[in-house]
Amino acid sequence: MRGVPGWFSRLLDIGLWLVVCAPPVSGVFGLDGRDAVVAAAGVPLLGGAVACGRRWPLAALAVPVGLSLMTDPEMLTPAYWAALAVFGYLAGSRTAAVRPALWFFGAVAAVGLVLCTAVSSDLWGWPTMLLTMLIAVVLPWLLGRCRRQYADLMSTGWRLAERMEREQQAVADRTRIRERARIAGDMHDSLGHDLTLIAVQAGVLEVDPTLDARQQAAVGELREAAGAATERLREIIGVLRADDEVPPRAPSDEGPDTVVERARASGVEVTLERSGATGDLPPMVALAVQRVLQESLTNAAKHAAGAKVRVRIVRDGDTLRLTVANDPAPAGPLAGVASGGSGLVGLDERVRLAGGTLRADPTDDGGFEVTAELPAAGAAPRAVEPPRPTTSARELEQARRQIRRRLTQAVLAPVAVLAGILLLMLPLSMISSVFSVLDREVYDGLTTGQPRDEVESRLPHFTRDGPPDGAPATPRGQDCAYYSTRFLSGDGYRLCFADERLVSKSVVGNP
Secondary structure: OOOOOHHHHHHHHHHHHHHHHHHHHHHHHHOOOHHHHHHHHHHHHHHHHHHHOOOOHHHHHHHHHHHHHHHOOOOOOHHHHHHHHHHHHHHHHHOOOOHHHHHHHHHHHHHHHHHHHHHOOOOOHHHHHHHHHHHHHHHHHHHHHHHHHHHHHHHHHHHHHHHHHHHHHHHHHHHHHHHHHHHHHHHHHHHHHHHHHHHHHHHHHHOOOOOOHHHHHHHHHHHHHHHHHHHHHHHOOOOOOOOOOOOOOOOOOOOHHHHHHHHHHOOOOEEEEEEOOOOOOOHHHHHHHHHHHHHHHHHHHHHOOOOOEEEEEEEEOOEEEEEEEEOOOOOOOOOOOOOOOOHHHHHHHHHHHOOOEEEEEEOOOOOEEEEEEEEOOOOOOOOOOOOOOOHHHHHHHHHHHHHHHHHHHHHHHHHHHHHHHHHHHHHHHHHHHHHOEOOHHHHHHOOOOOEHHHHHOOOOOOOOOOOOOOOOOOOOOOEEEEEEOOOOOOEEEEEEEEOOEEEEEEEEEOO
16 A cells, blocks of 8 residues: 555554454354354464455455355355455455456356365355355455556546646647747848848949948958858857747738849849739748748859849749749859858748749759749648647547446446356256256155165255245254256155154155
């Protein structure tokens, strides 16, 4: 027992021992012979059962079961019914597995069959023994099982609640990390584009012959500062906003025309060709178009400074195609501007989430071309795979199935056992009718006054299942046994004994 001090646990064991020993101790004074010896020996045996019950609950249950069978093979011993119920309940609540208990009950049933047939010579005592075990042992055991299942369910519930709380915290942390990464990507796309254009403008001014050496040096420093700012921007992640700030979720209002005009103002030679309306694009698609255009113009300014850039936006039904192509670079890449190498990877992911595809390849003439195909108005983003059940959800569902199965077993087990006992009645009735037939010659040879031992040595091993219908009541002070006259007969022989002698014999019942 968890959480219980050792001394208190010992007090509970002593109290339990006194409770289960009270009935046999109170009845020992009215017993004699073997029953009195069994009752006296039961007191220390029950004490040992209490002592080992926590570690070996089925072994503890075997003690009152054995004492009850020794007293009466049919287990009709009220002195041990309390012990049977208590130890049966404890065995159910302390045993995790069901199979050992089922083997135990099966072994007890087999021992009871042997005792009823070989010791008491009463085959019909076996169903009585099974019914007694069902009521006094199996039902308390099932109650103990229900108590253990309830405790297991409570423990599983608390464990799952703690795990779900941890999972919710982990989901919140992952959401924050993804949001910060998204903001980092947006800042890289927008601010990186602006800083690159600043560097391009500064590079143009740096070689302007109308500026003196001092002004050209200042412009060169401006270009280097823009490049350094772009490099630092790539390194910023995870610290873009405080936890209580609301992240921007709406796409920028800048359209393709605005992005192209800003690039032209920075010195990039850009031409824009449009075909079809683009004002009703879904927000995710519009944002993807803006980011692809910004990143493509930025890359052209970085790696092909001075080259012509052609932008083409064509809408054909439900498909939007964006193409950004630049001519071969007349000079090398722009000095002082860093390239992280992750811009196109981020664009591919953004376009994919918007339901489109992205392709970026060199052209045959040495230039570079970026092409994005996206769904236009009315198209839905690409479906996301539904989330898989979490570990907590699977464990909770498994616990629910186990509880339903165990409750079903708790209800159906007694019903199944009772039905099995009732089904046993038919073959037992057949067996009893066959082995309880008394030959007419043996019956005629019996005389009143014969000793009981001498008479029983000539009788069948089994008696009939009770008196036949219509048989008179047993005379006071006599012990009567009934035997069949033939197989499945309606009448029977009645032999009555008194003072260990045969006092009467008769044929009773309806033939």
